Amino acid sequence: MDTSNTLKIHLDRVTASQVTGKHVATGLTISGQIMMIEDIYDTKRRRNVLHVHRLHDQWRTTTIVAQAEIDFSYVDSFSDGRILLVASRCDDDVDGSWLPNAFIYDQAGHLLDSYCLDDGIQNVHVDEKNQIWVSYFDEGVFADSATTSIGSFGLAVFDEFGQVIFKNKDYPIDDCYALNVCGSDDAWFFYHPDYRVVHLQGERSTSYQVPTRHFSDFVVQGEYLISTDNEHTYLLQQEGDTYIEKARILFESEKGTPLQGTIKMRQNRIVLSTDTRLYAGTFTDFVPE
Incomplete structure (x- = not known):
């Protein structure tokens, strides 16, 4: 790659995305909404609670979840508005079984259900059928490799009640680094050690180096x-069954200020979280020369 070739992508400040507490996680739903979790001290409850924001064009709705003691890493939403919060890790119960690390809340913040999606979760996406796609990093893949652990497959899909409906058996995943679920029949993932991106389209799959x-x-x-x-971003172009790096990408605000933060991507959307607010854009806003 020609390291001198640098492209700048403009991201717009998301209205009503001001962060006043501790930023916990940002997510993108299948419908394109941005969701964000903040940890905020509640003076009435005299304890920390979670504020789960659903960001719209010029405003946001907030659900207060009292369960702030769980170290959540991921947030998404079901089609009826129920909120899914997931922790990357889960603990053992006294009998050796896994404790829940996935929690479902209604829009008033009431806990509706909880279950375990296995340990070592790398990413979580809910599709339009309310199916939960889960990828796992190496500790989830190998921690229970001698058992029937779901994480050992590297990638799995659950129904909304936490029952597994798909396990990857076609690709030798040691670590599923990235996931992009565009639809129930249109999902992408990137895995190690083969360094391949896989496109799942129903029963058919295509992989790219x-x-x-x-x-x-x-x-x-x-x-x-x-x-x-999150530290480095690159533009790649497909050439046959291989993606080739073409340029390094730098993000900037509407004022041309360089942006650095935590980046989440889904479908063709890009969201960058700083300590104080969010910035967003779409891949279609950027047309390579």
Whole structure:
């Protein structure tokens, strides 16, 4: 790659995304909404609670969840508005079984259900059928490799009640670094050690070789792919069954100020979280020369 080739992508400040507490996680729903979790001290309850925000164009709705003691990493939403919060890790119960790490709340913050999606979760996406796609990093894949652990498959899909309905058996996943579920029949993932991006389309799958560089999020648009590890972001272009790095990408605000933060990508959307607010854009806003 020509390291001198640098492209700048403009991201717009998301209205009503001001962060007043501790930012916990940001997520993108299948419908394109941005969701964000803040940990805020509640003076009436005299304890920390979670504020789960659903960001709309110019405003946001907030659900207060009292269960702030769980170290949540992921947030998403079901089609009827129920909120899914998931912790990456889960603890053992006294009998050796896993304790819940997935919690479902209604829009008033009441807990409706909880179950375990296995340990070592790398990413979580809910599709339009309310199916929960879960990818796992190496500790989830190998921790219980001698058992029937779901995490050992590297990628799995659950129904909304926590019952597994799909396990990856086609790809030798040691670590499923990135996931992008665009629909129930249109999902992408990136895995190690083969450094391949896989496109699942119903019963059919296609894999592409990518450079030996780890990334945690990515979007695909036509022949182009943007990958990021939050520190470095690259534009790749498909050439046959391989994606080739073409340029490094830098993000900037509407004022031209350089942006650095935690990046989440899904479908063709990009959201960057700073300590104080969110910035967003779509891949279609950027047309490579």
